[in-house]
Amino acid sequence: MSETVFAPWEDPNEKPLIRFQNVTKRFGDFVAIDDLTLDIYAQEFFALLGPSGCGKTTMMRMLAGFETVSDGRIELSGQDIGRVPPNKRAVNMMFQSYALFPHLSVWENIAFGLKRGSMPKEQIAARVDEMLKLTRLEKFAQRKPHQISGGQRQRVALARSLAKAPKLLLLDEPLGALDKKLRQDTQFELMDIQETTGTTFVIVTHDQEEAMTVASRVAVMDEGRIIQVATPAQIYEAPNSVYVADFIGDVNILTGTVKSAGDERYHVDWAVNQPPVLATSAKPFSDGQECHLAIRPEKILISPTKPEDAENAVQGKILDIAYLGNLSTYHVELPGGQIIKAQTANTRRISRRNFTWEDPVWISWSATAGVLLDQ
Amino acid sequence: MKRLSWFNVTSLTLGFAFLYLPMVLLIIYSFNASKLVTVWAGFSTKWYGTLFQNEAFLDAAWVTLKVAVISSTFATVLGTMAAYVLVRSGRFWGRTLFSGMIYAPLVMPEVITGLSLLLLFISIGLDRGVMTIVLAHTTFSMCFVSVVVSSRLISFDRSLEEAALDLGCSAFDAFRLVTLPIIAPAVISGWLLAFTLSLDDLVIASFVSGPSSTTLPIKIWSAVRLGVSPEINALSTIMIGIVTVGVITASLVSKRNSLRMQREEQAAERPA
Amino acid sequence: MRRVALIAVPYAWLLTLFLIPFLIVFKISLSDMALAIPPYTPTLNDGLAALIAGLDFENFVFLTTDDLYYKAYLSSLQIALFSTLMTLLVGYPIAYGMARAPQEWRATLMMLVILPFWTSFLIRVYAWVGILSNEGVLNQFLLWLGLVSEPLTILNTTTAVYIGIVYTYLPFMILPIYAALDRMDDSLIEAAEDLGCSRLTAFWLVTIPLSRNGIIAGCFLVFIPALGEFVIPSLLGGSGTLMIGKVLFEEFFNNRDWPVASAVAVILLLILIVPIVLFQRNQQRQAEAEQ
Structure with missing residues (x-):
C-alpha cells in the first residue's frame, strides 16, 4: 500500500496552476475580495465554500475573466491573466443556470466552443461524440435543451464546458438546481469525470456537504477573505476558528x-x-x-x-x-x-x-x- | 372555475361591441351597391373593382409599402442597437440624453415631430420625397422598436452571453450567434410594429412628403375629408382583413409553440 | 471600439433627426416673420451673436394677443381631460371583466383588445364618419326606434370628437389596468369579504387601490396623445372644435406662418412636459415596486 497521496500543496517544489496574489476586488465602496492570496494546483478539485455574498462567485468570475481585478494579480500557469478577455482564456465555466443556448441542440451546444477555433469538422464531431459518451448523453444529441430533464441539462452544461479541454474548469453551484437525491448521484459522477479527464476543477458552492464530498481541498470564505484552506477531513476535524467549525456541520x-x-x-x-x-x-x-x-x-x-x-x-x-x-x-x-x-x-x-x-x-x-x- | 357575473358579461359584451361594431359596419358597407351610406342597395363587390383600377391609389399604396419596408428595416437595426446600448452599455457620457431621446418620440404629438423634421429637411436643403419620409419614419419607429427589444433584453439571461464569451466568442459573435437568435421574436415584432406605424402614419408624412411621394394615408385623408366614400370602405376592409388574419395567425402560432414547448418540457422530466 | 460605434450610430441618428429639429423649431419660434422669406429661410451659420441678437419673443406675444390660441390650448386641455375620464369609465369595467374571465378566455380577449392597435388609426376614426353623420347608421337606428323624430347632429361637433378619442384610445386604457388587475391575487378580495367587507366595499377598498398604477398609466397614455391630437378633431369635429394640433397644422399649411406655428409647437411641448414627467415617474415607481 505505497500509493502516493495526491497532495501537491504539501510539495514546496510544485508550481501552482493558479495563483491569487494579494487580490482585491471593489465594487464602488464595497470590497468583495479583500487582499486574498491563494494557490490552486493542477488536477485539484478545489471548492470555494461560503455563505452567499462571501465573494466566492466574484473569485470565480475573476478567473473566468468576467470581472477585472482591482488590485493584485492572478496567474494561470505563471502568466498574469488580469488583462486577458474571457474568450482568450484556457478556462471554461459551467454556469449555475447552465446557460444552455435554447435555440441550439445538445450536439450544437457542445460543439459551440469547438467551432470557435480552427478545428477541422471531423475532429469537432469526434470530440463532441466523446463528450456525449463521457456524460452518457448519446441518445439526446439532437434534442433541444427544453426537451431534456434538469439532470440531463446539467450534464450538457458540463460536457460543453469540458469540450475544449480547458486547463481549468470553473463550476458555479453546479448541482444547485437538482433535487437532493439526484445531487448526491451527480456528485460522484462529477468526481469520476474530474478524475478521468484530469482537469483542474474549481467549484463554488454554499453547500458544505457537497464541498466535503467532491473536493480535494476546501477554502472556507467569509466577507471577501479566506478563513481556512485545507482538505475536507482537516476542515472538519481541525477547524482553525469557531466560524469554520460552525459553518461545517x-x-x-x-x-x-x-x-x-x-x-x-x-x-x-x-x-x-x-x-x-x-x-x-x-x-x-x-x-x-x-x-x-x-x-x-x-x-x-x-x-x-x-x-x-x-x-x-x-x-x-x-x-x-x-x-x-x-x-x-x-x-x-x-x-x-x-x-x-x-x-x-x-x-x-x-x-x-x-x-x-x-x-x-x-x-x-x-x-x-x-x-x-x-x- | 370562476364564472362571470352578469355585470362582467354585460361590460365585456358592450365594450367589445363598441370596439368592433364600427369596423364591422365599415366592412358591411363596403359591399353596398349604392354609393350612399344611407341606402342598402344590395350586395356588390364593384367598389373593390374600381379601387383596383384607381391608379392614384395603387401608386400611393406602392409608395407606402416601399417606405414601410425600408424604414421599418432601418428602424429595426437602429432600434435594436439602441436597446442594446440602453440595457447593456452601463454608464456613458450623455446616457440620460440618449434614453430621453428614445422615450420622448413615443409621447410626442405627431404634429410637432412632423413640423420639426420638415424644418430640418428644408434647412439642410433636402428635397422632400420618399427619402425624407423614410428618414422621418425610421426616426420615430426606431424608438418603438427599441422599447420592444429592450424589454426583452432586460429579461434575457446574461449568463448565456457570458457562456458564449467563455467558449471563445468575440462580443460581436456572442451577439450574432446567441443573443440575436434568442431575442429574434422581439426583433420581429419590433419590425412589424415599425412597419404598421409607417403604413399608418398620416400626420408626419403630410409634413415631410413631396408632391411626387403621396402615401396611402395621405390619399385616404384627402378622400375622406369630403365624406364617406365606398372605395375607401373597400380599401379599409382589405386593410382590416390583412391585419386580422395576420394577428390571429401570429397568436395561434405562438400559442401552439408555447403549448408544444410545455408538453416537451413535461415529457423531458418524466423518467424514460 | 465596437462599443463606441454601437453607441454612436443610434445616438448620432437621434441627435440629427430628433434633437436638432427641435432646436430649429425653437429657433424659428423666436425669429421674425418679416425676415423669414419665404416664409422663413433658416440659416444655421449665423453665428451665436447673430442668433442672440435675432431672438425675438414677438411670436409668443402674438399668441397672447389673439385669443384663438389661448382658447385652443384651453379647449384642448378640456377635451383631453374629459375624454380621458370617459375612457377610464368605459375602459375600467372592460379591463375588470377581462381579469375576472376564465383563464382560457383571457388570451383571446387580450388579442381582441390588441387587434385594433394594428389596424389603421385613420380608418378607425373614419369608420365613425359613416356612423355619426345625419344620414348615418346611428341616426337611422334612432329614427327606426322612434327615439328621435329628426336626425341628431353629432358629426362635426365636439361630441363626435369625444366619441372618437374614447374609441381610438380605449385599448391604451384597458391594457395597463388589465395588467394591474391580472397581477392581483384573488384571495385578497376573499380575505376582505372574510373580514366583513361587502362586495362593493371590497372593490372600493382593495381592487381600486391595487389597480391604481394601471389607472394612472392608462390615463396618461390617453391624455398625452389626446392633447396634441390632429386627425380626430379634423375629421369628426366641426369648425367650432378648437384643438391645438389642428391649429398648428392649419397655421403651418394654410397660413404658411412658420414662426407662429413653431411658437404654437413650443408652447404645446411646454404644456406636455408636466404630464410626461409625471408619467415617467409613475412608470419608474412601478418598475421599482416590482423589483
Whole structure:
C-alpha cells in the first residue's frame, strides 16, 4: 500500500496552476475580495465554500475573466491573466443556470466552443461524440435543451464546458438546481469525470456537504477573505476558528479560559459550578487565555450513569430528541442552562431506545474529542 | 372555475361591441351597391373593382409599402442597437440624453415631430420625397422598436452571453450567434410594429412628403375629408382583413409553440 | 471600439433627426416673420451673436394677443381631460371583466383588445364618419326606434370628437389596468369579504387601490396623445372644435406662418412636459415596486 497521496500543496517544489496574489476586488465602496492570496494546483478539485455574498462567485468570475481585478494579480500557469478577455482564456465555466443556448441542440451546444477555433469538422464531431459518451448523453444529441430533464441539462452544461479541454474548469453551484437525491448521484459522477479527464476543477458552492464530498481541498470564505484552506477531513476535524467549525456541520462550543495541564493538555474553565474540562491542543495556549472548545455532537457519548473512565463527564437532562432515521440528536440541558447536542447512530430499532424526554443523563467525551480554538 | 357575473358579461359584451361594431359596419358597407351610406342597395363587390383600377391609389399604396419596408428595416437595426446600448452599455457620457431621446418620440404629438423634421429637411436643403419620409419614419419607429427589444433584453439571461464569451466568442459573435437568435421574436415584432406605424402614419408624412411621394394615408385623408366614400370602405376592409388574419395567425402560432414547448418540457422530466 | 460605434450610430441618428429639429423649431419660434422669406429661410451659420441678437419673443406675444390660441390650448386641455375620464369609465369595467374571465378566455380577449392597435388609426376614426353623420347608421337606428323624430347632429361637433378619442384610445386604457388587475391575487378580495367587507366595499377598498398604477398609466397614455391630437378633431369635429394640433397644422399649411406655428409647437411641448414627467415617474415607481 505505497500509493502516493495526491497532495501537491504539501510539495514546496510544485508550481501552482493558479495563483491569487494579494487580490482585491471593489465594487464602488464595497470590497468583495479583500487582499486574498491563494494557490490552486493542477488536477485539484478545489471548492470555494461560503455563505452567499462571501465573494466566492466574484473569485470565480475573476478567473473566468468576467470581472477585472482591482488590485493584485492572478496567474494561470505563471502568466498574469488580469488583462486577458474571457474568450482568450484556457478556462471554461459551467454556469449555475447552465446557460444552455435554447435555440441550439445538445450536439450544437457542445460543439459551440469547438467551432470557435480552427478545428477541422471531423475532429469537432469526434470530440463532441466523446463528450456525449463521457456524460452518457448519446441518445439526446439532437434534442433541444427544453426537451431534456434538469439532470440531463446539467450534464450538457458540463460536457460543453469540458469540450475544449480547458486547463481549468470553473463550476458555479453546479448541482444547485437538482433535487437532493439526484445531487448526491451527480456528485460522484462529477468526481469520476474530474478524475478521468484530469482537469483542474474549481467549484463554488454554499453547500458544505457537497464541498466535503467532491473536493480535494476546501477554502472556507467569509466577507471577501479566506478563513481556512485545507482538505475536507482537516476542515472538519481541525477547524482553525469557531466560524469554520460552525459553518461545517454541527458543533458544540464551550467558551472559557485555559490553564495548562502539561504535555499539550489544558484545563478549560467554562462554567461556574462545573469542574473544568480537559482538552488537548498542539497549538500552545497561555494560562488565562480565552478559548473556545469545539466538540462535534457525534463525539459526545450519552449514558444513563456516569461513565467510569471518561476524561470529561457532565450531568444534564434530555430536553429534545431529533430523530433523523439513521441518527438521533439529543439536546441535553446542563444545570447552568447550556444546551449540548449529542448524536448517536441508531443501530437498534426505535422501540428499544434507551432515553426519552426529561431523562437525567450523563454526557461524556475524551480529551482529544474537541478542538481548542482561540478565535 | 370562476364564472362571470352578469355585470362582467354585460361590460365585456358592450365594450367589445363598441370596439368592433364600427369596423364591422365599415366592412358591411363596403359591399353596398349604392354609393350612399344611407341606402342598402344590395350586395356588390364593384367598389373593390374600381379601387383596383384607381391608379392614384395603387401608386400611393406602392409608395407606402416601399417606405414601410425600408424604414421599418432601418428602424429595426437602429432600434435594436439602441436597446442594446440602453440595457447593456452601463454608464456613458450623455446616457440620460440618449434614453430621453428614445422615450420622448413615443409621447410626442405627431404634429410637432412632423413640423420639426420638415424644418430640418428644408434647412439642410433636402428635397422632400420618399427619402425624407423614410428618414422621418425610421426616426420615430426606431424608438418603438427599441422599447420592444429592450424589454426583452432586460429579461434575457446574461449568463448565456457570458457562456458564449467563455467558449471563445468575440462580443460581436456572442451577439450574432446567441443573443440575436434568442431575442429574434422581439426583433420581429419590433419590425412589424415599425412597419404598421409607417403604413399608418398620416400626420408626419403630410409634413415631410413631396408632391411626387403621396402615401396611402395621405390619399385616404384627402378622400375622406369630403365624406364617406365606398372605395375607401373597400380599401379599409382589405386593410382590416390583412391585419386580422395576420394577428390571429401570429397568436395561434405562438400559442401552439408555447403549448408544444410545455408538453416537451413535461415529457423531458418524466423518467424514460 | 465596437462599443463606441454601437453607441454612436443610434445616438448620432437621434441627435440629427430628433434633437436638432427641435432646436430649429425653437429657433424659428423666436425669429421674425418679416425676415423669414419665404416664409422663413433658416440659416444655421449665423453665428451665436447673430442668433442672440435675432431672438425675438414677438411670436409668443402674438399668441397672447389673439385669443384663438389661448382658447385652443384651453379647449384642448378640456377635451383631453374629459375624454380621458370617459375612457377610464368605459375602459375600467372592460379591463375588470377581462381579469375576472376564465383563464382560457383571457388570451383571446387580450388579442381582441390588441387587434385594433394594428389596424389603421385613420380608418378607425373614419369608420365613425359613416356612423355619426345625419344620414348615418346611428341616426337611422334612432329614427327606426322612434327615439328621435329628426336626425341628431353629432358629426362635426365636439361630441363626435369625444366619441372618437374614447374609441381610438380605449385599448391604451384597458391594457395597463388589465395588467394591474391580472397581477392581483384573488384571495385578497376573499380575505376582505372574510373580514366583513361587502362586495362593493371590497372593490372600493382593495381592487381600486391595487389597480391604481394601471389607472394612472392608462390615463396618461390617453391624455398625452389626446392633447396634441390632429386627425380626430379634423375629421369628426366641426369648425367650432378648437384643438391645438389642428391649429398648428392649419397655421403651418394654410397660413404658411412658420414662426407662429413653431411658437404654437413650443408652447404645446411646454404644456406636455408636466404630464410626461409625471408619467415617467409613475412608470419608474412601478418598475421599482416590482423589483
